[in-house]
Amino acid sequence: MDIKHVFEDPRIVMLEEEIARINEYNRYSDEEKYLMEYLLEERSSVLRRLNVYDDEMKQLLIEFNDALRYACTKLHRQTMAVYQECLHHKDYPEDFEVEGKIFLDYKYPALHPIQTETAKQVWDALACEGFSKLYDDGCAWPLRFSREYTPEYSGYETLENWFGMENENDNWNEGLDREWSKDLHLIYPFHNLYDHCYFSLYDLIYVREFNLEVHVEFDDNVKYQTTENRID
Secondary structure, three states: OOHHHHHOOHHHHHHHHHHHHHHHHOOOOHHHHHHHHHHHHHHHHHHHHOOOOOHHHHHHHHHHHHHHHHHHHHHHHHHHHHHHHHHHOOOOOOOEEEEEEEEEOOOOOOOOOOOOHHHHHHHHHHHOOOOOOHHHHOOOOOEEEEOOOOHHHHOOOOHHHHHOOOOOOOOOOOOOOOOOOOOOOOOHHHHHHHHHOOOOHHHHOOOOOEEEEEEEEEOOEEEEEEEEEEEO
16 A cells, blocks of 8 residues: 555645645634535545555554544443442532543544645644534544433443444444455444544544543533543
């Protein structure tokens, strides 16, 4: 897989230079926000057509999926632990909500072969600036638990429920070559990032670090229990 060749494609060069130019000034009018969303979506679409389905790509995707699974597992455990603490803490009010979210690391992936300022500006636009509405909630649906909406009620009482992996043969490989990816067992958070946000395979496969956020809300006031735990 010659990733440098992929990013030398004239369409990608043009799109990324424009994304970086707009993002650098960070003064977004409504028109510029609309333009940025279009540019990010178009970049993702072009890169999808340039996917290289070889052994190197497969191994990197397996490593990313494993790292994402590990980080999601830690977030689920942390969120459940905080929820149980709230349930049994005598000084806590009846009305509370525990929320857990996971995000890709805000810093540009150190493993990525392309380490230009343009690439870092593009990552900032993808991962930090809120242009993808679904990514506002992170890599997967947030974990939200309260006395009324228990983990059982939400359907996320187990990791398998949240991963979308109730069946051991489940594989969230929509948008990929089906034969090439048939044995990868990709979890739902990967599908959310790849199919519903603006991240390409070439963005995701080099990510190994994540940020976890768990907080508790009491009567419309937020008390942070765990903030931005970096997983690497």
